Each structure stands twice: as C-alpha cells, then as structure tokens.
Amino acid sequence: MSDAYYIHLTERLRELINDLDACEEGRLPAERTLAEHFRTTRVTLRQALAHLEGEGRIHRSNRRGWFVSPPPLDYDPTRDAGFNDYVKAQGRRPRTEVLLTDTRPHRPAAEALGLSTDQTFFHIRRRRFVDDRAVLSESLWVVPERAPGLLEGDYVSHSLWGQLRGRWGLTLAHRSLRLYSEALRAQEAEELGVAAGTAGLSVRRTIFDARRRPVEYDEEHWLHHALCITVDLENTS
Amino acid sequence: MSDAYYIHLTERLRELINDLDACEEGRLPAERTLAEHFRTTRVTLRQALAHLEGEGRIHRSNRRGWFVSPPPLDYDPTRDAGFNDYVKAQGRRPRTEVLLTDTRPHRPAAEALGLSTDQTFFHIRRRRFVDDRAVLSESLWVVPERAPGLLEGDYVSHSLWGQLRGRWGLTLAHRSLRLYSEALRAQEAEELGVAAGTAGLSVRRTIFDARRRPVEYDEEHWLHHALCITVDLENTS
DNA sequence: CAGTGGTCTAGACCACCCA
C-alpha cells in the first residue's frame, strides 16, 4: 500500500531533513510538534521516523531526540590502519575512550583462537567516537605471550596493530572476519547512548601471526548505519 | 526501562519460538491471538515482535504472518564458489530464478568499472532462495567484451564466475567490495516478499582481471539476517 | 469470504534529560 500516510510523511520529513542538514543544528523538532504540524498522531509520525531511521537518514539518542545522521564512515577491517588515521583521512574527528582493561580468561576468544578455555588474555574494552558521536563499542583480547607489557603501554593514542608490529615484531598474517547484522544488547546500547535493540553491525576478528600463533580476537559493535565496509583484494582467487 | 511490558513479552515469545522451532511448522499464531493470550494490545505485541525481528529470530512474509527464522547462511563474498555450492555445503537447499536479462548501458556499473557511461553491459537480474525462502535479489553487469555470448549460455545452473574462468580464461584478480546496511526499496522488497523498508544488507562488487581490464559489477540485496559474512585473509598486510 | 497483517486514531502516564 504505497499510499499509506506514513509513506507520504516519510517523504515530507525527508525534505525537512535535507533542509536541516544544511543548517548547523541537525536536530528534528519534537515528535508532538511534528505530529501536530502534519495533522497526525505520534504513532503514525513515529512510524515514518522509524522508516527513515532504517534508511540511516536519522538516528536517535536515547530520550534526547532525533538527529540528522552524518554520512557513513568507510572502513576496511582487513587493513590495520588505526581508527584515528582513517577517520581523519575522511575529514572526520576521531576520539577513543578506554572503558576498562583487565587480564582474565574469555571463552569465546579462547575458542576462536584455538586455545584452552583457561587461557588468560589482556582485555581492553573501549568506545570510539566520530565527530563526538559514539559509533563503536569494542572489546579486544590479546594473547599475553605475544605482547608482554601491552597494558602498560599507550595503547589508546597509538594504533594497537601498529604496536603489535612495531614493539613485538608481529606479522598479522592470518585473519578471519565475521560480519553480522545484529540488535545491540543492553550493555553496548547503553555505551553508545541508544536504546537496546537498536540495529547494529557486529564485526569479529581472529588474528594469527606468520607462524600461525594466535595473536588477538576482538568483537566490534557498530551503529549499523555509521559505516560502510569496504574490502579491496588482490589475486586471492 | 527494562521492566517495560514489551521486554517481558519478548522473552515469553522467545520461549514460544524455541518451542516452535522444534516443530515442523515454524509459524507464529496470529497477532490478535497472541495479544489476547498475553492480555495486551496488538500495538504492544507488535513492538515485541519487531524487537525479535531486529534480532533475526523471526521474520514476516508480507501480510502472511510471522515465521521462525532459520540460522543465517555463511557467505564469503571474496570467494567465487557458486551460490549453489556453498548453500549445499551448509546442508541447505539453493534455488535461483532469473528475473530478467538484457543488454544496455548502466551508469553505476560504468562508473564503478571506470568505463564511459554509454558502455553497454550484459545484465542479469535474479532472485535466490535458501530452503524456498527468497533471501537475495541481485543484478550483475558483465562487460560484453570479456564474455561474448554469455547470455546464450547456461549461466544459471553453473557458477557465473566458474564460466568466466573456464570459458573465457579470465582471472578475477582485483576485487573491490562494499557492504552497507540498508532499507530494502520497493522493488527488492517485493521480489523478496517483504515490506518495503525491511532491513537489508547491500553487497556491491567490482571486478577486474589480471590485466586490470574491467570484468563485472554487481549489486546484491540480502535480507539482513539471512547471512553471516565471513572473510579469510592470508598475508595481506 | 474469512482471517491475517498493515495502518491509524486520540488519548494517557511514566522515565529521563536539561536548564
């Protein structure tokens, strides 16, 4: 039924968003204001907003309101350019917050890396921002034998992978990626300032060095429209 | 607010889904029936269903009802194993329908491949099923000079890439992928039997041969929870 | 034609954010 009112509403809101985008303040008016303006109810209005959210045109910050979404970030998970580098290269402003570090076993990491389940890891959990919007919550588990003293280092402002190569001479030779569309769970959602159940994209990486020794396992949870994944391959057939 | 009723409902429905999953018929009862059973309204019930849909536990076929979702398909877009092969390898049943073939210019393909915009292509549009559920709508544009006579061949039951290698001796040496979370547009949604705006995953591929000649460009639109993308890389740092 | 999901109304109260 393409003549549903919320479809029409979606198009009208799209125009509004384009106008807002030109302005500084990319925030939409209150739902009640919009509903009144378009002579409909909040339910129908929210249906249209949800539609635009699904397209990645707008997003909401939990209980704060609706905002125009910036263009997605290009991201190549197969390259080890640091987050800071590729965000800056796209004219955006990166920021990283470390939420926690510890040393302990972690079953999924152990299984992915083929280690025994009581293997301990250096664990880093952090949150990353683009232009002051939290877009990524991630956890890394590094095999301590590969990078002794890692947690004493400055693993935030410098690229972690750069350090693994530079300080410990590791070659990140074998990498396995898994990408999956998900609904963000309570913890990640809270860290990213969105409602639980918001659409996300999960990236899991398992890395071995040139001697096939396990190096690292990590899980990334992205706001799903914050990124466009790109991969360039040469001669891998 | 984790004590919202729809959250509780979500958990109850999750149990119901697990039970249904064991049975043959993976269809949920009617919304009105469920709403009455849980002593709530359809609005609230649908909120819980939408939550589970976002998690990929259930999906709907437009106006037909809600169904338990099967596990996602593992898919490596960097390998050129045919769809039929890797679906079967996972114990699932593949099927392909050709929706249309023609020969004409296509601007996005031309731009991606670095050709002039009046370049014509062999165009194939098809729909692919896993266990009789339509999960993928795709269009391919092949440079005619690379594969003369392609559209007369049996490009359906055999792997297209296999033919490019076998019949025309092409090496698919340089590949560029773009993955993006999207909302399915009217045409793809209709082909997949879902409502427009349903969450999807878009995969775009650009391929050059060993001599860097343009070979093919394609766009895939997947139901977003129908697949888990996996990529294995060796020594690419 | 009966039953289903899709859309919509006109309200209401609550939890949280920010000034």
Place this chain on the structure above:
DNA sequence: GGGTGGTCTAGACCACTGT
C-alpha cells in the same frame, strides 16, 4: 520542573492472502 521520548490502551478500517 517543564519538555522530551518511551510505553501503552482500546478500539477502528483497509488491503491482501488463502481457501
């Protein structure tokens, strides 16, 4: 404390699917 989004009610009619 005022305003915001988040949740919820109790209905209604429409469009489509399947028999």
